[in-house]
Amino acid sequence: MMDTFVMRHLPALLIAVPLFAAFLMPIVGNAGRVARNAWVLLGALATSAVGLALAWKVLATGTVLYVFGAAAAHLPLPMDSGGIPIRIVFQVDALSALMVVIASLSSLGITIYSLAAESRQSGLETFYAMLFLLVAGVLGMVSTGDLFNFFVFLEISSLAGAALVAYRVDNGVAVEAGLKYALLSTLGALAVLTAIGILVGQYDALNLATLASRLQFTTLDKIALVLLAVPLAMKCGAVPMHFWTPDAYTTAPSSVTAFLVVSSQASLYGLFRILFTLYGHLLQFSWATFGWFLIVVGVLSMFVGVTMAIPQKDVKRLMAYHAVSQTGYMLLGVGVGLAVLGNADALATYGRTAMAGGLFHIINHAMYKGLLFLTAGAVFYRAGTRNLNKLGGLGHDMPWTMVFFMIGALAIAGVPPFNGFASKLLIYESVFRFSPFLSIVAMIVSILTLASFVKVFHSMFLGPRRAEFAAVREVPAPMLAGMALLAVFVVAAGLAPRPFVDHLIQPAVDALVDRAGYIAAILGGS
Amino acid sequence: MSSRLLLAMPYFTVVVLIVLGLAVMLSKRNLVKILMGLSLMESAVNLFLVATGYRHDGVAPIYTNVPAGPMVLPTVQALTLTSIVIGVATSAMLLSFAMVIYKKYGTTDIQKIKKLKG
Numbered sequence: 001m002m003d004t005f006v007m008r009h010l011p012a013l014l015i016a017v018p019l020f021a022a023f024l025m026p027i028v029g030n031a032g033r034v035a036r037n038a039w040v041l042l043g044a045l046a047t048s049a050v051g052l053a054l055a056w057k058v059l060a061t062g063t064v065l066y067v068f069g070a071a072a073a074h075l076p077l078p079m080d081s082g083g084i085p086i087r088i089v090f091q092v093d094a095l096s097a098l099m100v101v102i103a104s105l106s107s108l109g110i111t112i113y114s115l116a117a118e119s120r121q122s123g124l125e126t127f128y129a130m131l132f133l134l135v136a137g138v139l140g141m142v143s144t145g146d147l148f149n150f151f152v153f154l155e156i157s158s159l160a161g162a163a164l165v166a167y168r169v170d171n172g173v174a175v176e177a178g179l180k181y182a183l184l185s186t187l188g189a190l191a192v193l194t195a196i197g198i199l200v201g202q203y204d205a206l207n208l209a210t211l212a213s214r215l216q217f218t219t220l221d222k223i224a225l226v227l228l229a230v231p232l233a234m235k236c237g238a239v240p241m242h243f244w245t246p247d248a249y250t251t252a253p254s255s256v257t258a259f260l261v262v263s264s265q266a267s268l269y270g271l272f273r274i275l276f277t278l279y280g281h282l283l284q285f286s287w288a289t290f291g292w293f294l295i296v297v298g299v300l301s302m303f304v305g306v307t308m309a310i311p312q313k314d315v316k317r318l319m320a321y322h323a324v325s326q327t328g329y330m331l332l333g334v335g336v337g338l339a340v341l342g343n344a345d346a347l348a349t350y351g352r353t354a355m356a357g358g359l360f361h362i363i364n365h366a367m368y369k370g371l372l373f374l375t376a377g378a379v380f381y382r383a384g385t386r387n388l389n390k391l392g393g394l395g396h397d398m399p400w401t402m403v404f405f406m407i408g409a410l411a412i413a414g415v416p417p418f419n420g421f422a423s424k425l426l427i428y429e430s431v432f433r434f435s436p437f438l439s440i441v442a443m444i445v446s447i448l449t450l451a452s453f454v455k456v457f458h459s460m461f462l463g464p465r466r467a468e469f470a471a472v473r474e475v476p477a478p479m480l481a482g483m484a485l486l487a488v489f490v491v492a493a494g495l496a497p498r499p500f501v502d503h504l505i506q507p508a509v510d511a512l513v514d515r516a517g518y519i520a521a522i523l524g525g526s
Numbered sequence: 527m528s529s530r531l532l533l534a535m536p537y538f539t540v541v542v543l544i545v546l547g548l549a550v551m552l553s554k555r556n557l558v559k560i561l562m563g564l565s566l567m568e569s570a571v572n573l574f575l576v577a578t579g580y581r582h583d584g585v586a587p588i589y590t591n592v593p594a595g596p597m598v599l600p601t602v603q604a605l606t607l608t609s610i611v612i613g614v615a616t617s618a619m620l621l622s623f624a625m626v627i628y629k630k631y632g633t634t635d636i637q638k639i640k641k642l643k644g
Contacts, residue, residue: 148605148608152608166626169630171630172626172629172630172631175623175630179557179624179627182619182623183620186568186616193609194574196605197571197574197575197602197605200575200605
């Protein structure tokens, strides 16, 4: 009975569990270090378990609806509402499930890692409370079916993210980065809120599916589209609005950086939701235009990101620019899919593959980039510097960190048999049929990425032992465990990508394309 | 003044406030003033939300002793309340960031706060 109760209320628990863990954190923290760590671990395990169970349920039985405060959680239209979903609805389809899986795996890995990595810092209750809030914000963003609810979770994740970026004051540098991040996020969120106001004023609805079914594409709707799409593109770190990423990613504690990547991807999810589900067929005369918009932004991000990364001296800053560059691949893949959405032949032959590649790259990127940031954090934890010119010879004393770094670096460069190769191959072969030039650019960017990471590997781990790092040892077991969790996924999805693509990615692509299905899940009919 | 123009007044105010807020944010060098500009824009968006909810001759949806006439759907008012709460949290955090920066850098001039580069 307990089991069915939990299964029935999974979407609510998805938010309730991390929020509960966050708000009780300061109280539990008073009971001492052991109690605090146990609570953190318990919260992370419970959150991931709920997330994975929900994703499994969605992939097994189809879209899961959850209506908050209703007598029957799966009925979005109450009898007396006149056919309008007046309550907040969580609508978890296969695309949301993919994002929930990413957030669950990543949050578990980084929390285990933080237990050791942050143990020397003060104010840890606040740190973990913020971390759980960030996780709750991201999980909420990707599972809600309500536009205003999306804004609220966007703000929760932005505020918690900014507070975490500034957590290590670091003579004010971290606070400067946090301020930049918070200021831009708030401006972006205000634009989103204005767009919501415009849409509510016209259509009296906040529910995504209801709005999608009523949208007329008036001039005001076009303004709302811009006010929604631009801030979300900024939050996912796409060029030319990427300038906050290197600062925020560099100064945040490494485990937080690994999750900020996931938080950016939640914004990417929001962008895709707006373009495909909310506006979808209203854009049908300009699908190619919007597709090319994503493609151009994606290619720019790829190229600018990697060229900015190469000369960097700070290893985390270098990785942050690579994160911008990798986001470009996702935009490119999904952009090609959007560009050919109106052409059934092209969509079937390569459009879906391109989108699958883009979405597969999202989960792969979250895993290997998270892994890379964690290894950078491990090096900083022991060596005390992130400057590549000062590091060297760490491979002798940190063999496991070196192995994890190699796995992450080869994956980001798209070398087989790691997961980055699996998704990039899908993108290369499908984009080549759309435009050979774009595919070649993508390959060149991969080669540059490899070159850049060979340099990093060489300057961090190779060479003779250095006197100043004589005391360096391997990092504590929890940090290795956190990295191992992500590394196992990187290797598994690289060796056997087929089950992941068939059972996780393809349903997500179908969900992204199937706008009518998303609307019908709420309003009924087909 | 005609009633149409009167009904449009809040929207004019919103535009003026947003432009003012943006101008302050872009032109001022003092961090606190920039945050004030942001706050001004927040208020403008809140006013915009409330303005979209106004119905002429509408009645507040409180069921005791209700006069005749159409009731107002209070969604946007609820949104505004939420938005105000979020705005308070944002402002508090941004201002505390500004305080830390003033302590560490000894200035709130954004042209001098530039340790992050590249």
